[in-house]
Amino acid sequence: MTKMNKPRPISGFPEWTPPQRMIEQRFLDKIKDVFELYGYAPLETRAVEPLDQLLRKGETSKEVYVLRRLQEEAGSASEDALGLHFDLTVPFARYVLENSGKLQFPFRRYQIQKVWRGERPQEGRYREFRQADIDVVDRDTLPPHYEAEMPLVIGDALSALPIPKVTIQVNNRKVCEGYYRGLGVGDPEAALRAVDKLDKIGPARVGELLVQTAGATEAQAKAVLALAEISAPDASFADAVRALGVSDPLLDEGLAELVDVVETAAAYAPGLCVADLKIARGLDYYTGTVYETQLAGFERFGSICSGGRYDNLATSGNERFPGVGISLGVSRLLGLLFGGGRLAISREVPTCVLVALDAERRGIPFVWFPGEPDSVKDIRSGDQVDADPATWTPPAEDLYPAVSAS
Amino acid sequence: MTKMNKPRPISGFPEWTPPQRMIEQRFLDKIKDVFELYGYAPLETRAVEPLDQLLRKGETSKEVYVLRRLQEEAGSASEDALGLHFDLTVPFARYVLENSGKLQFPFRRYQIQKVWRGERPQEGRYREFRQADIDVVDRDTLPPHYEAEMPLVIGDALSALPIPKVTIQVNNRKVCEGYYRGLGVGDPEAALRAVDKLDKIGPARVGELLVQTAGATEAQAKAVLALAEISAPDASFADAVRALGVSDPLLDEGLAELVDVVETAAAYAPGLCVADLKIARGLDYYTGTVYETQLAGFERFGSICSGGRYDNLATSGNERFPGVGISLGVSRLLGLLFGGGRLAISREVPTCVLVALDAERRGIPFVWFPGEPDSVKDIRSGDQVDADPATWTPPAEDLYPAVSAS
Secondary structure, eight states: OOOOOOOOOOTTOOOOOHHHHHHHHHHHHHHHHHHHHTTOEEOOOOSEEEHHHHTTSGGGGGGOEEEEETTSOTTOOSSOOEEEOSOSHHHHHHHHHHTGGGOOSSEEEEEEEEEEOOOOOBTTBOSEEEEEEEEEEOSSOOOTHHHHHHHHHHHHHHHTSSOOOEEEEEEEHHHHHHHHHHHTOSOHHHHHHHHTTHHHHHHHHHHHHHHHHSOOOHHHHHHHHHHHTOEESSTHHHHHHHTTTOOOHHHHHHHHHHHHHHHHHHHHSTTSEEEETTOOOSOTTOOSEEEEEEETTOGGGOOSEEEEEEEEEEEETTEEEEEEEEEEEHHHHHHHHHHTTOEEESOSSSOOEEEOSSSOOTTOSEEEEOSSSOEEEETTTOOEEEOOTTTOOOOHHHHSOOEEEO | OOOOOOOOOOTTOOOOOHHHHHHHHHHHHHHHHHHHHTTOEEOOOOSEEEHHHHTTSGGGGGGOEEEEETTSOTTOOSSOOEEEOSOSHHHHHHHHHHTGGGOOSSEEEEEEEEEEOOOOOBTTBOSEEEEEEEEEEOSSOOOTHHHHHHHHHHHHHHHTSSOOOEEEEEEEHHHHHHHHHHHTOSOHHHHHHHHTTHHHHHHHHHHHHHHHHSOOOHHHHHHHHHHHTOEESSTHHHHHHHTTTOOOHHHHHHHHHHHHHHHHHHHHSTTSEEEETTOOOSOTTOOSEEEEEEETTOGGGOOSEEEEEEEEEEEETTEEEEEEEEEEEHHHHHHHHHHTTOEEESOSSSOSEEEOSSSOOTTOSEEEEOSSSOEEEETTTOOEEEOOTTTOOOOHHHHSOOEEEO
């Protein structure tokens, strides 16, 4: 065997230290508990999908990692090409179609897994990262109240974690598309893609893009940007939209749906959601409500939790399973908080009690000394007391390492 | 967006149903609890390693999946080639070298992750599967008592699960290599690889292989097979080896180590371990004790839990971290038990109490009716009683779905 050179990290493929991994596990346990409390069943799909399946949505093709077996003959057609999944929604839609006969609808599932994207790595943006998703799909039609449920469940999960305040920004594709249509913009989808770049390139350049790629006039581009500027924590956003004077049936439908989501959220979790009409989402499978989430103090790193409603993703022949879901970027959230020194853990080992047979200690809070009688020592206070192994238990607050904001 | 044809499973990439995934989660929770109780810290490494790193051990090159970004130029040398890891030991050794300055030694970690191998799929043998590993590494030298600890920890974890009896088969590479050397076999490593095929091809063909590939005479081949036949639940195996009349210092060293492991295991977990001198392990990084594990009734599907001691895997320049570890094949274990209809779960949703706002029920055992006063109904017995939401809790045995053998 050849000796190894000292290995170095691979950009975009983060690895946590053991204490950071303990923090991640506590986060995942809490997220999972909230998801299960709301009746979401656990699901895990394989890491790979057929490549043609992953490429159904043109925009993401550049991000896909393709697999090949090292010993596979070049150009061999014996196996269909496989790629690593880049999100958990496309695999979930495929799973629902494949297993529709065995599932009970509406089907609520959560899924916590790694995904891979070949994007240029940046702070909080990785090539391998973990997402925690919830989705609800139903057969044929999906009642709109699920679109209000998504941010409420995620809000509950996030409020159980020692992290800065989050704000979920909600929009509805129908509002944008109906408005663009009512306005007479030539290519509404291109307009949406241009608006999606607002945070990155600013309104002036988005205005140019709208003219160049979406067939908009200068006046139309200005009107599109006016819509994107509207934001409100309550239903007042709808009045602001109507004041722009554009009318279209799809716009009305989208406004009604968005008012419902914002008002339901305001009733159950005041301050959690805002209507923000610039939110577009890059993935083209969304057909209604869309979500993004800002973490206070980390807004410039982008959304930590995104999703939306998709009516046509899980469709095969005459089977149709509309769905809505939201995806928490666990690695991005942790990466940003670790990077900012914002999380601490009460000890660096999971163990609570060490039975003293040798000198290994490593921050374990209690040491048990077998004897006649046995005794147990709190290494932090130095207190040592006789104890009966049949009845003694550590204080509840020491049983597991505790994560706190720091 | 194009519509999807009804998708079909991909051979070798298993996916569980939601109830099966709930069983897997219960298994993982219990395994994790036992690992943490013994002081193993959690670790997760990225799914990819540099390809040259994965190919350091020649024998496994055929199993590696290589990655490429779809938009990467063919033949581009701008990025080092990456492959998916095929086990968790090689990434762990790399992690230890990379982070040796930040770790406390002896370093005990557990790691529960998916791995990928491009092998031909069979029942219980997958291309994507989950392993649960524990390892201990130390700087420069590693005391031999850790070689007895591995099967004891795994035995504790497995005894917490509703599965058939397991038997851990233990051997020591030094016994085999010393014996082959004492015997005068030309190529001891080739001999070990031939013996590793015993269960697959039987003694007659292994005998031929020994002559053809390891430079053994007929008499030497017979003596090699005689060693492989020895098996005992206690130290008596050492007398049987000595009765074969071969002597070599490495053989003596290996026998002493193996006696220690078997006697320690017999003292703490009678019936768990046997010395079985045919166990060789395919991976060539093992240098001492090796383990395989049989699941009663499923022996023909191969080991469900394997590992061993490796003195040279984590070595760079003049840094050296000998280690020992064992890896539980979670997917293989579950796949075999699911396939045999051997596991059941008490309900098919994680939720314990449904608050009755709509008719969705799906096997949730309790339904809560808000009212004046509130009441709660056990849907299994039909009993409905008034209850105070501030104090009522479900019976402990209903709080989580319970897994049982079936």
